[in-house]
Amino acid sequence: MGRSVWGFWQGVFSTGVLYGSLSLFISILHNVFLLYYVETFVSVYKIDKISFWVGETVFLIWNSVNDPLFGWLSDRSFLNSPQSGSQVTSSEVVLKRLKALSTNGPLFALSFLAFWVAWARPGLQFLLCLCLYDGFLSMVDLHHSALLADLAVSAADRTRLNFHCSVFSALGSFSVFLSYSFWDKEDFYLFRLFCVTLASFSVLGFFIVSRMLRHSFQQMACPRKDETLRQEISVGSSPSTQPEKPVTVRLYLKQLSRHRNFKWFVSMNLIQVFHCHFNNNFFPLFLEHLLSDNISASTGSILLGISYIAPHLNNLYFLTLCQRYGVYHVIRWLFMVKLGLSVVMVLAGADHIYLLCIFIASNRVFTEGTCKLLKLVISDLVDEDFVVNRRQQATSALLFGMVALLTKPGQTFAPLIGTWLLCVYTGYDIFEREPVKDSLVSVPDVVSGSGTPPLRLGCFYLLVFVPIACALLQLAAWSQFTLHGRKLQGIKTLRQSAQHGHLIDVKAI
Template sequence: MMVNLGIHRPALAYSMTTLGAGMMNHIFNFYYVKLFLNQYKITEGAFNQAQVVFMIWNAVNDPLFGYIQDNSKVPWCSKRRQSILYGAPFYALAFLLPWFPWTNYKEGDWLSGMHLMIALCVFDGMLTFVLLAQCALFAEISTRHESRLQLIKYNQVASLLGSSSILFCGLVSDNMEKFSNFQTFTVLVAVLSTACMCYTGIFGISQYEQKESSLERYKSDGSLSWSSVFTLTKQILTQKNFIIFVSMNFFQVLHATFCSNFMMIFADNLIPKDTLPSFVRSIMYGAGFMFPQLLVLISHSMLTKIGYYKVIMYAFYIEVFASVFMLIMGPQRYYVLAIFLTTNMVLVHASFSIFNLPIADIVDADMEKYKRKSPISSMVFGTNALFTKPAQSLAPMLVVAILNKYGYEHLTSKIDQPDPSLFLDLHGAMFYMTCLVPLCIAIAQIIIWTPYSIRSSHITSV
């Protein structure tokens, strides 16, 4: 690996896409649910319909794009950096779709449901195309654990900078209260993100691209066909460690989506505004997205010494103990609740940030087992997404259904005057979801993750 002036250039090139995508993804996931529920006044039925369509598309497009990128002979698909370069502008445009209403929405307007469905599907389609190529680049820049830790290190710095978009967006727009400011900020983010990802598109070269021409690589791998899709997918799914990882990762995506979509809603309802003013809340929300990267950077030596398997397992145990502690403390401990909401989000996103390490090891194991000339990195990442991405739709659907059962829909209505007693039941439901969702998910993950067997890559020199 080439290192000039202390800069690990492949890691820098790789991490620039993380910076650009992070700025957009954090804002998108954090604000879109509240925007469509509270401002566009989408109905629960339309919200769920959009999420179902999104869930299907979200699951299908990852393995589809993964197979195309691994087997296409067209350079802008087959070369990882070119996929990022040409996909970046469209990714940024897709990010802007939700923030500009198509008309002056009224309560129950069917067009708001159509807007949500198209925004989710288009954004995820472009996100998948660009970030699958980046994920494949992670596995293909180097097979050495030390080099991959360098990628993780640079990636977390970039992710830390990218996650600050939540903090600045909250401060500029007063947590979306000043909507015109919010819209202007998202346009600025889209422009900056495109520039960052284009840097990866120019300089992010994998070791396989350095060693051989794209034409030689894809001639040896065969042509596009459904039979080869099924064959490769079957080979991936027969790996025990892949099934374990995907099962655990499904719950992680569910938990991360739950935190990102509802942290603001729960905090706004459970913690009085005079206890936690808007400025402090903006810092709290920003910390929920920024501190995970700091935690991963601090844990860099642990990843080197004990490996990602134990680090991930420790995070699950901490989530269990923290959830039980919060249940015991109760909902009236507002400062403790604010710390718990932030800490839980930090732990979930921090452990999720190192998931590229196990899946890269799975790519290596697949390549060794089937004696491939080059890894099918995009297909492995895409097949993982096939089973985990539906959690991104299930989480908001289930939580919104529960909230509306306890009166949240009436609480945000411009027409109805809600009964004050609704607050008690709704707040109780919110508090128990805040504690029990992390508790149940972490217990399930501990059980699933225990038999995972690739545990020594941190001490094995490849």
């Protein structure tokens, strides 16, 4: 009876649905964290300014370092050639990642709860909570992202997995809307209860789904005569050619430095991370100074809601385009759309309010949509690294970690460059709230004959010229990326056929 029930639920929930549902358990917590953790420590716990900046600085360093660190700890056993015994199989790699998710997922949810109850001095709690939460988040995100490259090799299968992730991430975004009903700085009880409910749901979800995935994969990974079914869930075992010596950190970094497509992708992705966080940081500023006098508060909240939900829903359409035209071309089109919309907005000016509303919302939607496609590209880079360096196993988590290490500085550059540009053009300092004498625009009459306020015009410049600059730089870097078309198909064929013999020379592709 028990086995029949288990088989029934396995029939209802496919591997793609189970994999995608893990995004739900992450997003319902992380969206609430992003929206409320600063306000909680500043307004509720009354943290002082020095402790806040010290905590953010330490968090910035830890946030950048932990991704490659955890990636190396996870994948170092796959880089070294075994001295004796059998090699690690691809099925064992997947099961290892699922075991890590079943452990770190619930711990991630529990670390989320540590923010909403005062248990130490505000400065100490802020530092410990941030580092603890981000550590478990990085572990969960790394293994979840690495599974995208380990569960499937073909572009169609990976797109299908990413499709399910987008659906469940969109569902997880609704936790933000529900949170407004419980958030009250004066009475924190209901909000704490809401967070406990979310965390409990996430713990239960991680435990059940990871167990179902492991059980499903163990059954499907058993030797079968049906090769088609086998390829659907397995990436194949490693090539028979063994590395001459274990791969050290130094050797791995040297190999990565010679990975041309990796370097161009990181260059493009650094700008993308910068632009995503620039939109997040300055979205309220744009609403306040460009639209607040012309739209109602409800319209502003709708724009904010669209900016959270629409990227996930829009990504479902982008993924169908990826299946038809390839990820490379879809991302290039999105860069061109971003550039085109920004140029149109420059020509239209800041006085077309409805066009401005559409542009502010669409700019964030398209930018976030691009970010959600990049995991597919990183998975392709995992395949190329596997083939070019003749790995025993693909080091998926480590490569995702290295990408995070090299692109996360964009999170810091975004507010720094944005506030500097705003101060240069308008004299407006968001910290001091006093104009700077030598700013390029200090008097309204100099700026516009119609008396356009310099701050509003400066915000408009930021809104339109930052996307233009980002799009031009990204198109230049993306044009140098060659892992698409026939070359990408050749790489995937080599990885899938690695179990049948020695790898063919990559230069022959």
